[in-house]
Amino acid sequence: MSSAVAPGHDHPAVAWPPDTQYGSATPGKIGMWIFLVSDAFSFGGLLIAEGILHAGRHSWRPPGEPELGILFTAALTFILLATSLTNVLAWAAAVAGQRRRAALLLGLTALGGVAFLVGQVQEWFGIWSPGLLDEGLVFGRSARASTFYAITGYHGFHVLVGVLYILAILAGYLRRRVGERQIELLGLYWCFVDFVWAFIFSFVYLLPSLGGA
Amino acid sequence: MTDKDLLQQAASAAGHAPAARERGSYLAAFAVLVALTLVEIGVVRSGGIAHRAAVIALVAIAAAKAALIALFYMHLRYETRILKVTVLGPLLAPAVYGLVVMLDAAWRHLR
Numbered sequence: 434m435s436s437a438v439a440p441g442h443d444h445p446a447v448a449w450p451p452d453t454q455y456g457s458a459t460p461g462k463i464g465m466w467i468f469l470v471s472d473a474f475s476f477g478g479l480l481i482a483e484g485i486l487h488a489g490r491h492s493w494r495p496p497g498e499p500e501l502g503i504l505f506t507a508a509l510t511f512i513l514l515a516t517s518l519t520n521v522l523a524w525a526a527a528v529a530g531q532r533r534r535a536a537l538l539l540g541l542t543a544l545g546g547v548a549f550l551v552g553q554v555q556e557w558f559g560i561w562s563p564g565l566l567d568e569g570l571v572f573g574r575s576a577r578a579s580t581f582y583a584i585t586g587y588h589g590f591h592v593l594v595g596v597l598y599i600l601a602i603l604a605g606y607l608r609r610r611v612g613e614r615q616i617e618l619l620g621l622y623w624c625f626v627d628f629v630w631a632f633i634f635s636f637v638y639l640l641p642s643l644g645g646a
Numbered sequence: 647m648t649d650k651d652l653l654q655q656a657a658s659a660a661g662h663a664p665a666a667r668e669r670g671s672y673l674a675a676f677a678v679l680v681a682l683t684l685v686e687i688g689v690v691r692s693g694g695i696a697h698r699a700a701v702i703a704l705v706a707i708a709a710a711k712a713a714l715i716a717l718f719y720m721h722l723r724y725e726t727r728i729l730k731v732t733v734l735g736p737l738l739a740p741a742v743y744g745l746v747v748m749l750d751a752a753w754r755h756l757r
Contacts, residue, residue: 454726454728454729455725455726455728456725456729458726458729463729466729466732467732469733470732470733470736473740474736474739474740477737477740477741477744478740480744481743481744481747484744484747484751485747485751488747488750488751489751503690503691507683507687510683511680511683514676514680514683515676517676517715517719518672518673518675518676520719521672521718522669525668525669525672617721620719620720624715624716624719624720625720627715627719628712628715628716628720629712631708631709631711631712631715632708632712634683634686634708635686635704635705635707635708636708639686639687639689639690640701640704640705642690643690643697643700643701643704
């Protein structure tokens with residue numbers, strides 16, 4: 434249980450009494466979980482919409498549209514998975530009182546998030562090589578293109594918010610204004626971004642690339 | 647029960663200390679997640695797997711990866727049964743709805 438001094442008070446933070454049904458989960462944690470479940474519905478709606486549009490067409494990829502880069506996106510997937518690991522290790526370090534290690538791991542997590550976003554910008558617009566827009570995958574021209582940009586864009590927005598969230602928590606942690614509880618809540622959000630990506634990688638990138646798609 | 651007892655009970659029930667010590671399980675989960683991602687790429691790239699089997703494999707692997715992340719990295723395995731149901735129960739709704747849509751599409755395709 435946190436023993437950090439509560440901001441603006443001269444006494445330690447009060448431990449939340451264990452609940453018979455929700456155990457030691459704080460209202461903050463339960464609130465974050467409810468938010469994430471509702472957010473999962475929005476992703477679920479987008480993926481189901483893609484499935485309905487896909488199922489109603491004989492050919493999902495119109496002539497002239499590029500294939501999606503599976504290997505490049507797989508590399509982005511590894512980056513995202515690594516950031517989930519560094520994030521949870523940061524929390525473990527914070528619980529153990531290893532503040533410097535926790536801060537370093539949080540920084541690495543943010544850096545990984547930025548790397549993912551740079552990769553997505555490369556994929557869409559092209560930085561060091563032509564992007565999907567240059568190659569003919571244009572929003573609005575086909576259901577495939579529109580659903581691709583809607584889903585990956587919505588996810589990318591979550592990654593961007595996550596990076597800002599990490600930086601805000603990191604700044605607060607360095608100033609001793611936040612503790613491991615807040616890092617755990619951050620971890621729930623950040624790992625949710627990875628959780629959702631597991632489905633996006635499969636449903637947007639891998640499944641349509643199978644023969645007969 | 648005194649306030650001190652309540653606080654001690656909260657501390658022991660928090661599940662944080664054991665979770666924080668399980669760094670090995672975090673690394674193991676990461677290794678499995680990477681391996682599953684490689685299997686996904688292998689399924690797509692191999693070309694020798696029947697389409698239906700490949701679809702089932704990819705959906706199952708995606709669900710397995712998401713479950714690993716939720717259980718280990720989001721600490722759902724340390725939470726109470728009620729909280730697990732609160733989180734996982736509603737997520738079944740879009741999954742069932744998606745399955746119904748896929749079955750409907752398959753039925754219309756076969757007709």
